Amino acid sequence: MSMLQTKPKAVxxxxxxxxxxxxxxxxxxxxxxxxxxxxxxxxxxxxxxDAAAKLAGRLGAVSHKTVKLDLRxxxxxxxxxDIDVPExxxxxxxxxxxxxRNTIMLSIAMGWAEVLNARDLFVGVNAVDYSGYPDCRPxxxxxxxxxxxxxxxGGVEGEKWQVHAPLIDLSKADIVNRGIxxxxxxxxxxxxxxxxxxxxxxxxxxxxxxxxxxxxxxGVVDPTSYVGD
Amino acid sequence: MSMLQTKPKAVxxxxxxxxxxxxxxxxxxxxxxxxxxxxxxxxxxxxxxDAAAKLAGRLGAVSHKTVKLDLRxxxxxxxxxDIDVPExxxxxxxxxxxxxRNTIMLSIAMGWAEVLNARDLFVGVNAVDYSGYPDCRPxxxxxxxxxxxxxxxGGVEGEKWQVHAPLIDLSKADIVNRGIxxxxxxxxxxxxxxxxxxxxxxxxxxxxxxxxxxxxxxGVVDPTSYVGD
Numbered sequence: 001m002s003m004l005q006t007k008p009k010a011v012x013x014x015x016x017x018x019x020x021x022x023x024x025x026x027x028x029x030x031x032x033x034x035x036x037x038x039x040x041x042x043x044x045x046x047x048x049x050d051a052a053a054k055l056a057g058r059l060g061a062v063s064h065k066t067v068k069l070d071l072r073x074x075x076x077x078x079x080x081x082d083i084d085v086p087e088x089x090x091x092x093x094x095x096x097x098x099x100x101r102n103t104i105m106l107s108i109a110m111g112w113a114e115v116l117n118a119r120d121l122f123v124g125v126n127a128v129d130y131s132g133y134p135d136c137r138p139x140x141x142x143x144x145x146x147x148x149x150x151x152x153x154g155g156v157e158g159e160k161w162q163v164h165a166p167l168i169d170l171s172k173a174d175i176v177n178r179g180i181x182x183x184x185x186x187x188x189x190x191x192x193x194x195x196x197x198x199x200x201x202x203x204x205x206x207x208x209x210x211x212x213x214x215x216x217x218x219g220v221v222d223p224t225s226y227v228g229d
Numbered sequence: 230m231s232m233l234q235t236k237p238k239a240v241x242x243x244x245x246x247x248x249x250x251x252x253x254x255x256x257x258x259x260x261x262x263x264x265x266x267x268x269x270x271x272x273x274x275x276x277x278x279d280a281a282a283k284l285a286g287r288l289g290a291v292s293h294k295t296v297k298l299d300l301r302x303x304x305x306x307x308x309x310x311d312i313d314v315p316e317x318x319x320x321x322x323x324x325x326x327x328x329x330r331n332t333i334m335l336s337i338a339m340g341w342a343e344v345l346n347a348r349d350l351f352v353g354v355n356a357v358d359y360s361g362y363p364d365c366r367p368x369x370x371x372x373x374x375x376x377x378x379x380x381x382x383g384g385v386e387g388e389k390w391q392v393h394a395p396l397i398d399l400s401k402a403d404i405v406n407r408g409i410x411x412x413x414x415x416x417x418x419x420x421x422x423x424x425x426x427x428x429x430x431x432x433x434x435x436x437x438x439x440x441x442x443x444x445x446x447x448g449v450v451d452p453t454s455y456v457g458d
Contacts, residue, residue: 069298074341100340103380107336111329112303134385143376150372151332156363 007033009118010164011109012061014038016051018189018211019167022175023124024059025182026166035116036061037109041101042072047199051190058185067108071098102135106144106163114152121148122164128171141165172214180220187223200225236262238347239393240338241290243267245280247418247440248396251404252353253288254411255395261349265290266341268334270327271301276428280419287414296337300327331364335373335392343381350377351393357400370394401443409449416452429454 010032014020027034036056040049049066056064102125109121125136134140141163148161155161167175179186191211192201201208203226215222239261243249256263265285269278278295285293331354338350354365363369374392378384396404408415420440421430430437432455444451 065302067299067302069337070296071340073294073296074337075344098340099343099382100336100380103376104333104336104340107329107333108298108300108303111300111327111333114328115303134382135380137379139379140376143372143379147332147369147372147376150366150368151329151364153328153363 007031008120009033009035009062009113009116010120010122011035011037011113011116011118012122013105013109013124014052014056014061014064015124016048016055016189017124017191017207018179018184018186019124019126019175020052021055021059021124021184021186021189022179022182023122023166024055024061025179025184027122027164028060029182032120032122034059034061034122035112035118036064037105037112038064038066039105039108040066040068041098041104042070047195047197048190051188051199054188055185058188065112069104069108071101071104074099100135102133102140103144110148110152110161114154117154119154119159119161120164121162122166124167125165126167126170126172126175128169136168138165138168141168171217172210173217176214176218176220180218185223187225189224191224196227198225200227200229202227236260237349238262238264238291238342238345239349239351240264240266240342240345240347241351242334242338242353243281243285243290243293244353245277245284245418246353246420246436247408247413247415248353248355248404249281250284250288250353250413250415250418251408251411252351252395253284253290254408254413256351256393257289258411261351263288263290263351264341264345264347265293266334266338267293267295268337269295269297270330270333271299276424276426277419280417280428283417284414287417294341298333298337300330300333303328329364331362331369332373339377339381339390343383346383348383348388348390349393350391351395353396354394355396355399355401355404357398365397367394367397370397400446401439402446405443405447405449409447414452416454418453420453425456427454429456429458431456 010027012024012027012034014036038052127137145163149155190199191207193205193207194202239256241253241256241263243265267281356366377390419428420436422434422436423431
């Protein structure tokens, strides 16, 4: 007879970018059965969603769901509306910020977690390189965790929720190194805000620049493909 | 030359039921330009969404959006999954509870509010008749308001968000009376969890029973139609 060991379950937000891929690998290494959740919110960079499906399989997620939510109808971001993606760095909150995106994604993750009877959520937010995004900061993660305790059946019954943001204090180079340790295939991840259908990156947007700098700083060659390669 | 007065904007969650209709009327009476938001989350009672569109027009909303989000894929509730809607009262959290529904809806409302530059959200949650739903309590509303201050551009920049839940302490009879004062056409509202395509109610589910009791207690005749009328 075999000993049956039950791993705790976690819902992991998986965009298909490098940060969420490393986060999924970290959840697995921490001993969780991962339920990966992607949001099809009408983003320009659809290749991200294909990447998420591949990464969920490669990184051992027990299940992967893509939930559709049409945020385009709300407008207001270069990632969903007919606004050009900027190709130079800007100060303040960037136009690529999608209003309430992380709040919405964590809310849906929390709903799935209630159904699964999971109490752990993982999100790959990072305060170092995305300091312009209000919903990538530790104060946001803490506030969402507090909300989970009053918003849910489990929370009201006294169970402890935890919102894990293991990348929050890491530099992009740290994230690259952590991913390499954990066997993340970075060639499958898509970071570019305007990747083509094959997932090839533009090399010019903020996300491409941040990624390239991270790999440079880590002294690692990025296996990503660029348009024109 | 006319004096131009700008009213403050509010995003009002509008399900098509009587509580959210009264909430929209209250937002208008309080002097807001209302942007009504409905969520098509794969609910059984689709007639609710048709009702929401009519009510938005009748109650003077400046705009009405219906955002699609397929919560059925997460399962777990009699309102979205293949679980029968119960026809007798139960104790504890009912099976009609949709995991994280109010958190998700408020998150989307917050996103639209950021785009509109609004800082007021209205939600028709009610703690009296829905004591079994964790996300219908004052503690939940307060926690979401706290989250808005750290999750958003406006909040980080020091602007004050307010989540209005004007029905939270009212009985169903109080809600009926408030709606009549404000001219809400209750015949347009759909409460039933399993209304037919014409919006006719079953008279047997929890929502129908609560509604009937509210009108009885208020001493008002409910103009709603029932299946078989």
